[in-house]
Amino acid sequence: MRLDNVTKTYGKGDNAVTALRGISLEVPRGTFTAVMGPSGSGKSTFLHCVAGLDRPTTGHVHLGDTELSGLKEAALTAIRRERIGYVFQAYNLMSALTVKQNVTLVARLADMAVDEAWLREVLARVGMSEHVGRRPNQLSGGQQQRVAIARALVTRPDALLADEPTGALDTRTSQEVLGLFRQIVDEMGQTVLMVTHDPVAASYADAVLFLADGQLAGQLNRPTPAQVAERMTHLGNW
Numbered sequence: 001m002r003l004d005n006v007t008k009t010y011g012k013g014d015n016a017v018t019a020l021r022g023i024s025l026e027v028p029r030g031t032f033t034a035v036m037g038p039s040g041s042g043k044s045t046f047l048h049c050v051a052g053l054d055r056p057t058t059g060h061v062h063l064g065d066t067e068l069s070g071l072k073e074a075a076l077t078a079i080r081r082e083r084i085g086y087v088f089q090a091y092n093l094m095s096a097l098t099v100k101q102n103v104t105l106v107a108r109l110a111d112m113a114v115d116e117a118w119l120r121e122v123l124a125r126v127g128m129s130e131h132v133g134r135r136p137n138q139l140s141g142g143q144q145q146r147v148a149i150a151r152a153l154v155t156r157p158d159a160l161l162a163d164e165p166t167g168a169l170d171t172r173t174s175q176e177v178l179g180l181f182r183q184i185v186d187e188m189g190q191t192v193l194m195v196t197h198d199p200v201a202a203s204y205a206d207a208v209l210f211l212a213d214g215q216l217a218g219q220l221n222r223p224t225p226a227q228v229a230e231r232m233t234h235l236g237n238w
């Protein structure tokens, strides 16, 4: 993923709010990158622009060789569905569907063939092979997030985007989910970009990008939680 001088302004005139101010960066394929920053620093806007959910006001976003800002809505929708996987703080599973049905729902809605062998591998990776027939209310929070990760992986996306994926989990379960992200990067070559408020979560990443007031305010590679917390303390309230 690559961003070239991306800006994003919401609203017009006196009401205009500039959320991103000239962000240029590259997220290498097959790496785990965390994004941190004080509240209102532009993290969600950044993630939405990378995901093709929102269009930059100026600048360009590339996913591989594809430039997202030049695409028409239909092409962008196809990219969002087929080339990007999402994991949210709220697991967003369908309560009436089983684990297997939830994992394959997006692909089925999009008329994409689901490769059974790949589905089995993904379910095994996230440790949910034994629970394919259960419904979300029969699973713990950590298990539900694993199902959401399987759902994101099943279409073999170019990138997996996670917005506070451990925000609703206890410490131990968070660590299991973060360990799973690490594994899918190291063993499957997946690219993961994660927004988080948690220095411990960020320390699982290869690199942590810091945003402040809509600008890139630094990067730490393979940092410890203490180094991340120290950097955040200098950026403002978080």
Ligand SMILES: Nc1ncnc2c1ncn2[C@@H]1O[C@H](COP(=O)(O)OP(=O)(O)OP(=O)(O)O)[C@@H](O)[C@H]1O
Pocket: 010, 011, 017, 018, 019, 037, 038, 039, 040, 041, 042, 043, 044, 045, 046
């Ligand atoms: N749809 C919108 N319309 C107007 N302003 C917006 C909109 N979305 C975000 N903003 C503003 O843009 C700025 C950046 O917001 P953003 O949600 O990207 O920050 P954030 O770092 O994700 O914050 P938080 O950590 O609190 O979720 C903020 O000043 C916010 O009020």
